Amino acid sequence: MTAVQGSRKPAPTLPRTFPRTALAIGLAFAMAGCASVDIDRAVATSNDDAADFTQGALQLARTPEQQRDREAAADALLAQPLDQNAAVRLALQNSPQLQALLAQSWADAANGAQIGRLPNPVFDFERMRTVDELEFGRLLAFGLLDLITLPQRYGIAQRRTAQANIRLTRDVVAHVTQVRQAWVRAVAAEQSVAYARQVNDAAQASAELGRRMQAAGNFSRLERARQQAFYADAATQWASARQAVTATRAQLERLLGLTEAQAERLRLPPRLPDLPKAPMPPDRAARTASAARLDVRLAQASYEAAARAQGLTRITSLTDIELGVRHDTMFDRAEGGSTRRNGYEVSVRLPLFDDGSLRRDAIGAQTLALTHQLEATLRAAGSQLRESYGAYRTAYDVSRHYRDEVVPLRKLIAEENVLRYNGMFISVFELLADMRAQVNSVIAAIDAERNYWLADAALQAAIVGVPVAANPALPAGVAGSAGGPMLAAQGGGDAGH
């Protein structure tokens, strides 16, 4: 399966021809038992398995109509400020990365299922001439062992297809989680920048007042410089805040797979959603996470495929049997007649030099490794969930603490400081300095809220069995990865690759 060169028409045209070709050259009896890959069913399974993540909207677009539908849906979503669910939906509808993921999954599944097919028979034609004789030799040969082991191959192919399906779901969940987190970062950055501007404004007012104070002879150069220094610092903070907006937004644009024109239309809501009234209780997180966890299922599928493959390898490593049907025709020029010969051939590979033990050892060891890998995944699953929940719960408590304690206290301090200013107990410079401190607390509160929503997205993923880095505060981690499965450095459970 070669990659599509032209960018105008991506993946869609290829798969359609593929089954046809296979059908055309397949033999009737081989057809009966052949394994096939239905990508639409695989996508439907992913939609079911991770309904919270895909909102049922995952679809591999292969026709121009589907492509147009996708564009229309993206346009509709971009017409309004994009909330978190809409962002996920937009990624599902619009992201070429996700489409690539689906197509790649199809490819993986098809490759995996290949073992379920019989190798094609070999037709051998010979033309031999002696002095007076011309001989046509025809041999149709096929692997007898392949035919005998067909049910086993079919079983392996099924397991591998299932494996590819789970991997697809997992990659989709990971991508959607990244979209959620990128959305949270982008909204939080926009929310913070308004406050960073306020800090800057306050510092600017201080600096300007300081300048005038010096001009009027009321401030020394030192005092004026101090006020100016606040402004200088605030200006850099504001610049960083604006850069954070650009960076987080760009990251979101990439994950949504927006074109430049679409990116221009992207609008985000002014603030993050409020914290939920109560955090998700720990037992609910544990209950929701179940045997349906993707990491466990993937490890299970890898193990089963390997275990079945082991049985097959035990036979094929030792021997190989090939059966051929021969039909020869000889023309005798001298006598002016022809004779025919019919018969069959059986060829057996003799295990004289290689008794196949190394191959059997290798496959056995591989299966053993996968057994342990499955056990490790089972054991790690609960622990990862607890870690994710811990991060989630801490982020919730911290954010609520900011909301209920820190910010109201800062507000109270600000109000009292205005009263103190009224009484000429403090100066306007102290008032502005306090205002900066107050605003910085608000920015910290927004950061805490952002961390909560990041941890929330990570927990949702952890519950279905896709451990995602809980709370990377800086959006740098994902910046470069433009394609392929986006599961950066996760724990075990993925032995299938």
Next chain:
Amino acid sequence: MTSRRAFLKSAGLAGGAVAAGGVNQVALAGLPELVTQTSAATAAPLVPDTGRPYRPVVTLNGWSLPWRMNDGVKEFHLVAEPVVREMAPGMKAHLWGYNGQSPGPTIEVVEGDRVRMFVTNRLPEHTSVHWHGQRLPNGMDGVSGLTQPSIPSGKTFVYEFVARRPGTFMYHPHADEMVQMAMGMMGTWITHPKAPHPLIDEVDRDFVFLLNAYDIDPGSYTPKIMTMLDFNLWTWNSRVFPGIDSLNVRQNDKVRLRVGNLTMTNHPIHVHGHEFVVTGTDGGPTPRAGRWPEVSIDIAVGQMRQMEFVADEEGDWALHCHKSHHTMNAMGHDVPTMIGVDHRDVARQITGLIPDYMVMGERGMADMAEMEMPLPDNTLPMMSGVGPFGSLEMGGMFSVLKVRKDQPRNDYRDPGWFKHPAGTVAYEYTGVVPEPTRARAAAPPAGAAITGGAGGAASIDIQIRKPQGHHGH
């Protein structure tokens, strides 16, 4: 102002209630009645009904302690206790004092009286009472550790001595003195002469008050006891203007002011419209040959001064400490000067960030008195007080001496604002004011006003903002 009879009645009631609440009844059985005062108003003079007669003093925003005669001994009962003192309407301080108030009641005795002072300690720590300026037996001097053990919490001690020397004295603790004085433990002691004294004149009005100072953070109630000098409330009898009562006198009354200083700095007390002579110090009456006329007298730390004058000029005369920061209430001492800094446009920017912000100080600080802006709880404007012509822009150690032709003798009621005879009030000149001719220096180079000269010869362009009648804020 309540009548003395009514006052004694209510004071007695209040005292009974307090006695029942606090100290063991049996222990108090042999003690003089315990009287406390709940009001910070100036009480009427306490005319003696037992013992030797005398002309009583009036304690500004205070009162005199009743006594009982016991076998010819004058017995008083002081209770050292935590009190709540209203420093001016709108502000209350949590202080330590005596008998319900800080400062404690004035004790008035007559030269030669044998005096027995019962002192009950209801403070959380030990105390003692030092009778500042008295001649007395050494063991009665009240210096804890030196002349007596200190009075433990809950205990009552007795001091007994003869008031040998007429004059104006003070009392205050001499145990954990820094804390207890910073908390308001102090009072005045007057020893009247028993017979006409060649150096002590009879007067018609005799006022007494103590100078004290507190550091109470705006919004809080308790003084900071560690403050050494940077107090923010300069008080007379633990009151600040506009909470200090006026001194109301009849024209041509002979007036005596007795002022004691228990702050940590000196105070030049200044009387308008009259000259006075200092007739007494802590050491006693001053010789007549040593008296000279003054309009201000500096009262040093720990000193007492008696000033006397005839109030022969009608009107409302200011009476205040001449340290101008002492006629202000709580203020920020680190607030920079804003004068001459036009920042109304910057103010708009600030108002965007801090909606309640208002421009102050660019013309001076009188804005402060003009604008009534919300302040922290339990504090007072730096300057305030409204007179018949507008804001007084005063605080702290300030009061008014009100001299009236028609003030009845011995009547201390406030007669209201003075009604000036026609043509005796400063008035506005409505003619043309010509610009003065001034020698002008060459204009400084542009920018010099901002950057200043490196050589230190900064050339500042003075820009006075002329009054423009903008009362928008």
